Amino acid sequence: MLGLMQDQPLLISNLIDFAERHHADGEIVSRRVEGDLHRYTWADVAKRSRQVAHALDGLKLEFSDRVATLAWNGYRHLELYFGVSGTGRVLHTLNPRLHPDQVVWIANHAEDKVLCFDMTFLPIIQAVHARCPMIQTYVALCDADKLPADSGIPNLVSYEAWIAGKSSDYAWPQFDENSASSMCYTSGTTGNPKAALYSHRSTVLHAYAAALPDVMCISARDSILPVVPMFHVNAWGIPYSAALTGAKLVFPGPAMDGKSVYELMETERVTYSAGVPTVWQMMLAHMKANNLKFSTMRRTVIGGSACPPAMIRAFNDDYGVEVLHAWGMTEMSPLGTLCTLKNKQLVLPADAQMQIRLKQGRAIFGVDMKVVDEAGAELPWDGKSSGDLLVKGPWVIAEYFKGEGGNPLINGWFPTGDVATIDADGFLQITDRSKDVIKSGGEWISSIEIENIAMAHPAVMMAACVGMPHPKWDERPIIAVVKRPGAQVTREELLQFFEGKTAKWQIPDDVVFVDAIPLGATGKMQKMKLREQLKDYKLPS
Ligand code: AMP
Numbered sequence: 001m002l003g004l005m006q007d008q009p010l011l012i013s014n015l016i017d018f019a020e021r022h023h024a025d026g027e028i029v030s031r032r033v034e035g036d037l038h039r040y041t042w043a044d045v046a047k048r049s050r051q052v053a054h055a056l057d058g059l060k061l062e063f064s065d066r067v068a069t070l071a072w073n074g075y076r077h078l079e080l081y082f083g084v085s086g087t088g089r090v091l092h093t094l095n096p097r098l099h100p101d102q103v104v105w106i107a108n109h110a111e112d113k114v115l116c117f118d119m120t121f122l123p124i125i126q127a128v129h130a131r132c133p134m135i136q137t138y139v140a141l142c143d144a145d146k147l148p149a150d151s152g153i154p155n156l157v158s159y160e161a162w163i164a165g166k167s168s169d170y171a172w173p174q175f176d177e178n179s180a181s182s183m184c185y186t187s188g189t190t191g192n193p194k195a196a197l198y199s200h201r202s203t204v205l206h207a208y209a210a211a212l213p214d215v216m217c218i219s220a221r222d223s224i225l226p227v228v229p230m231f232h233v234n235a236w237g238i239p240y241s242a243a244l245t246g247a248k249l250v251f252p253g254p255a256m257d258g259k260s261v262y263e264l265m266e267t268e269r270v271t272y273s274a275g276v277p278t279v280w281q282m283m284l285a286h287m288k289a290n291n292l293k294f295s296t297m298r299r300t301v302i303g304g305s306a307c308p309p310a311m312i313r314a315f316n317d318d319y320g321v322e323v324l325h326a327w328g329m330t331e332m333s334p335l336g337t338l339c340t341l342k343n344k345q346l347v348l349p350a351d352a353q354m355q356i357r358l359k360q361g362r363a364i365f366g367v368d369m370k371v372v373d374e375a376g377a378e379l380p381w382d383g384k385s386s387g388d389l390l391v392k393g394p395w396v397i398a399e400y401f402k403g404e405g406g407n408p409l410i411n412g413w414f415p416t417g418d419v420a421t422i423d424a425d426g427f428l429q430i431t432d433r434s435k436d437v438i439k440s441g442g443e444w445i446s447s448i449e450i451e452n453i454a455m456a457h458p459a460v461m462m463a464a465c466v467g468m469p470h471p472k473w474d475e476r477p478i479i480a481v482v483k484r485p486g487a488q489v490t491r492e493e494l495l496q497f498f499e500g501k502t503a504k505w506q507i508p509d510d511v512v513f514v515d516a517i518p519l520g521a522t523g524k525m526q527k528m529k530l531r532e533q534l535k536d537y538k539l540p541s
Helices: 012-022 042-058 075-086 100-110 119-131 159-163 200-211 238-245 258-267 277-289 309-319 343-347 350-357 447-455 491-497 527-533
Strands: 027-031 037-041 066-070 090-093 112-117 137-140 156-158 180-185 195-199 223-226 248-251 272-275 299-302 322-328 335-338 361-363 368-372 387-392 414-422 427-433 438-440 443-445 460-470 474-483 510-513
Touching: 012 042, 012 075, 012 200, 012 238, 027 042, 027 075, 027 258, 037 042, 042 075, 042 159, 066 075, 066 100, 066 119, 075 090, 075 180, 075 238, 075 248, 100 112, 100 119, 100 180, 100 195, 112 119, 119 137, 137 159, 156 159, 180 200, 195 200, 200 238, 200 335, 223 238, 223 258, 238 248, 258 277, 272 277, 277 299, 277 309, 277 460, 299 309, 309 322, 309 350, 309 447, 322 361, 343 350, 368 414, 427 447, 438 460, 438 474, 443 447, 447 460, 447 474, 447 491, 460 527, 491 510
Parallel strands: 027 248, 066 090, 066 112, 090 180, 112 137, 137 156, 223 248, 223 272, 272 299, 299 322, 474 510
Antiparallel strands: 027 037, 180 195, 322 335, 335 361, 361 427, 368 387, 387 414, 414 427, 438 443, 460 474
């Protein structure tokens, strides 16, 4: 017997319809490429995304055709989120930090038909358009009078001219909720990039789950500034969850430096934010140097790579901001776990609570996870047994776009490539990326643990731990360190700092001071590049 409930597909267009009906005057504030602040409402987003829908129909695109963006976090990008997917086309968010050759490869692989870009990225478009024969139309996200006369780009139109005069009435089509809605290529460090192809169903379910109190806890009372870019896994789904809840959105546009983001947070009474650790590093440095405090900021999600305990403590103790440590992947839309305490843990002493909050957190309903040994046998949830982390659920990929790389699943589970433990309360702790684990004398050393200790030293701005070949131990860890501006610390002082904080044999053999640690297109440390840079390095004998 089937249930007797209405059969309505879960579609992204429902989210924007809802925001318009129930949060019409909810604000969306954007720092524009032009430098000014743009301010309008959810009702305006809805109206203009329907104009986008007409403009796309005018290009005679087919259902599921890809429409790419190369854009900052901003209101026009938001309109494309709803306008493109709402019509059944696939929003392909390109990462502007990639090398132009990679942009060409990805745009051709995705078979993008339209590319919408912020004017900041005009030089990239000029460098790639001749090699992207499938792109029929380029849309510059600007007013008509900002369009350069001699760009050399064929079929270039300004966004405002493109949607101007289009009707704001549009009946969103109804279709199978499993239809593709958007796609994002992984920041894979080896081989060609592969794309996660999200569906309307996976996106709407993820939007529901992300808003839950024990997850991102997003509500109509929040003013959210996503620092995480809309070109990286849909800004962790925040635009969708914001529409679902009616939260205010504040977009920093191209001004991503600590000072600009801080000022926007203050003027727009931001309560909530999200981003990778490296961006918060800049923000905290700016705030410390200028003796600043937050007036309204209360919570921030930090994920994408391990959040150093020193950062969680600084936010908490110095600024009264709760850090929600999160773990996820492009292949998981991206949320997998989020760290919030359980009722029974609230009575624990502050230190014990902090120990829990340093972990990557508990699985969200919708994500099932397990750790397995080399033979694939499930390991106990004891907080000690470390193994390969596998996940499954309705917003985890079943395969990559175009079947690239074959079937990625192992008996229905997606192997994350991360090594982790899970404790008896279900809290996940990521030890490493499997390819970054350091093996010394047959034992594993967690590079994340070593980095976390180094980052707690006041003179250390950033630290990356990598294994170096060793004749006796196979590999030994060394730590590459970027010092805070003006700070002084010696190799010996830093090595001494590890004493008593980890087992003696896990203490790095050496400290290498560097000017910068290579960061990838999504702000994560690129250890492969670092290893390349250190290829002539010799361990001290
Ligand atoms: P991406 O798909 O580019 O977002 O990268 C996903 C990978 O980032 C994961 O498989 C992890 O290796 C890493 N990652 C994400 N969040 C965390 C976290 N909180 N702690 C440690 N690693 C993380």
